Amino acid sequence: MAESRIRDISQLKPYERKFEWWGPSPEEARKILASKPKGIRDKRMTLKDAVKKFVKDGINLGIGGFVNTRVPIAIVHEIIRQGAKNLTLSFQSQSLTAEYLAGAMILDENHLSIRRAEMAWWAYEVIGLAPLFRYLAQNGMIEIDDYSNYGMAARFKAGAMGVPFLPVRDMGGTDMELTNRGKMIECPFTGKNVYVVPACHPDVGIIHVQGADKYGNCRIFGPYCTCPEIAMASTYTIVTTEKMIAGKAIRQFPNLTEIPFPVVDAIVHQPYGAYPGAVYGFYWFDMAHIRLFRSACEEFRKTGKKDKLEEYYNKYIFECEDHDDFIRKIPPEDLKRARMLDGGQPLLV
């Protein structure tokens, strides 16, 4: 069997993870997409209805964006309001979205719970480590499958391509080779070792974009992260958009469509849909609000007290009818500062 020499130097206790798909298999994912009606139709709905229709207990939830960039906060808040149990999370690098879900689990695991996460990174960059991730991981409360950011990107890309795996040039020779669900194989062409990672097909992909038409054609500006791949790999995709684009404009510049209509199931017009995260061309992230939330999480991790966490969730999530209601609670000057800090990047929406 092809293998690197990692076993000779690894300090980990022996660990074997049986391979299984943590969501639909490539065949199941293909069948679901193939069986959908393909005609161009209006896919607008309320976020409430979209989450109710697609987000079920036990699903694999593919979270778009990167750390605090174009993160689907409005969708995550709505999932928390409605509740969902035994979720598998799949993502690249996340901060707020994953911590919001983790906090909901800590407050009431009969309402929302995370079973496992397949991911590359979970923290806040300059703002610090993710307290709730630490808490859940160090207490063995969630199962984790670690990849590099390219590892996860290649897994979503394999899903988007309709192939069961992709070869990559990293993770071999590291402890991820011993712990994650990728495998070292001998390349049939070069005869050399090459690491392969299984496709990742979320049951539901959640994505926030700058512009989309009502049929689901989406434009993305700034870094794409892996949003197009996640949308194409998922069996169902919910998209929130800062702006609605007229269908005519989409057909005028089809090159600008990064997510095409057949892979989108729900379109929700949701300004500030990534706040307190950032959306290139619209607003930068709101560091003060992120710190407010993070400090409630950190207090729980340090003291076990849930008051601050509860207070935050009640005020900003449970007592909000929807995301617009949440945004109304944010001081207008904070929103204005977030818009100014973006620097007004040029967009075509």
Next chain:
Amino acid sequence: MADYNPYEMIAFTGSQVLEDNTIVFVGTGLPIISALHAQMTHAPNLLMIFEAGSLAPILELGLPLSVGDTRAANRACFLKGMCQAFELTQRGIADYAFIGGAQIDMYGNVNSTIIGDDYTRPKVRFPGSGGAGAMAASCERTIVIMPLEKRRFVERVDFITSIGFGDGSPDYRERAGVMGAGPYRVITHQALFGYDKRTRRMMLLEVAPGLTPEDIQDKVGFELIIPKEVKTMQEPSAEDLKLLREIDPEGYFLKRRIEE
């Protein structure tokens, strides 16, 4: 002599290591500060690539605080996604990986995943690989930034997240299926390290003024290769410090402290 703090020394040394006409794959914080300083001084044609998807942006809106940040995408030449950034890197466009981590060993393997030996129940859980694992594998040369502390420079890292020279055998990286040449420099506030070509072990190259190679060895949990001639690290000039502090005026990264 100008008065500077440890992270200013690290950022300045990082700048000195980067050559002109190259591409550096940067993560948040000090790598960006080093690259910007290099661009403003000795390496005007040094270019950056960010994992969220931007290539050769012009960082004129302020220091990016996230690699997916608007500021890190500003006026890029090519702005796509994570797949494109890493695939170009696998293809060979990135000369340097510039990464951090919690622990490093003598062969340049880096841990940013867990402390402990039980993957399912770690003593400490760190954020994970992020881009670092792919950068250390696929960029041509890996530069690691780490405060010089004994708990970080260890005989064996608890978890290899970013590949170095593995066990030091000449074909470790090839058998692992990775393409980049591997570890190149380790930058700390008190010493600059490289690697011995023959053994692939970490080697002391330079020490900070006032310190001896023995001082450095005392802070490292494995035996360093110490050549006969060890240079003194160049210190940032008043002009360098001014530039660095203009790059990070809030001191998000430069004003952090290192426990002695």
